[in-house]
Amino acid sequence: MxxxxxxxxxxxxxxxxxxxxxxxxxxxxxxxxxxxxxxxxxxxxxxxxxxxxxxxxEDNGGESTGSNWRVLRAANKWQTPEECAHHPFPGTYPVVVTDQQNWGGWRTPGAEYDRDPHRVEAQARLISQAPRLLALAEAMARAVADNPECGPEMVGLARQMSETVRTVRARPGEAGDARREAAE
The missing domain is CATH 2.40.10 (Thrombin, subunit H)
Structure with missing residues (x-):
């Protein structure tokens, strides 16, 4: 039954x-x-x-912010699959979506993708994994801060991770905003 x-x-x-x-x-x-x-x-x-x-x-339980970032394939409207046979996935290009409804995210212009498709594919994979990498950096920095017996190399790496996390989490105009610090 x-x-x-x-x-x-x-x-x-x-x-x-x-x-x-x-x-x-x-x-x-x-x-x-x-x-x-x-x-x-x-x-x-x-x-x-x-x-x-x-x-x-869909599994909504236990998802952290950014865990639904993923790479989708969009159809290439300007070239046929035969014209772009040298691409890793002929006839499509990567689109990183950051919303459950497949909205928002990152796209690349067709001309830029055609110029160096392997680099753009690598960027798409990196961007889609950014929330996990950020969480990993935060966890690693906390683990080193909680363990006073870590060597100087680990302390240096944890400091770099903390600075990177602070830069990513900073709002425009706050201390830690990379654009403001670069302009000064």
């Missing part, structure tokens, strides 16, 4: 299609003289019905 795992209007990830969608209709499959449905299908408006194992929900 099957029970509905997802409900109407719930946002789910559809694995066979590789996209997020809303459950438009829950469709139980009934058999005569059975109290519960045998199977449950979900209509997500993507042309066919999906079973429970083909869908998953």
């Amino acid at each position: 099957a029970k509905a795992i997802f409900h109407k209007h719930q946002r789910v990830f559809v694995h066979p299609v590789g996209t997020w969608a809303l459950v438009e209709k829950v469709k139980p499959q009934w058999v005569r003289d059975v109290e519960e449905p045998v199977k449950v299908f979900y209509d997500c408006g993507l042309g066919r019905d999906f079973q429970t194992h083909e869908l998953s929900v």
Whole structure:
């Protein structure tokens, strides 16, 4: 017997299609003289019905700020895949999104990507991992500050990490703002 795992209007990830969608209709499959449905299908408006194992929900529990930064691929509108066969992923370019709704983030102009696609791909990977790297730097600086027996090399590295974290966290115009300090 099957029970509905997802409900109407719930946002789910559809694995066979590789996209997020809303459950438009829950469709139980009934058999005569059975109290519960045998199977449950979900209509997500993507042309066919999906079973429970083909869908998953987004995990909102325990996410830290920036943990949803990721690299997506956007279609290259100005060149065909044949014209950009030398790119790592012909026909697409990287887009770093920083919002759960795939908004915000970082994009590169097509001409810049065409000039050096490997460098832009590396930048996209670095930017998408920036929140994790910042959290790692903060944790490392705290660990060294809490342990007085660390050697001078570790203390120096922790000082650099603390300065980097302070620069990243500073608001424009505050002490630690790299742009203001560079102008002075």
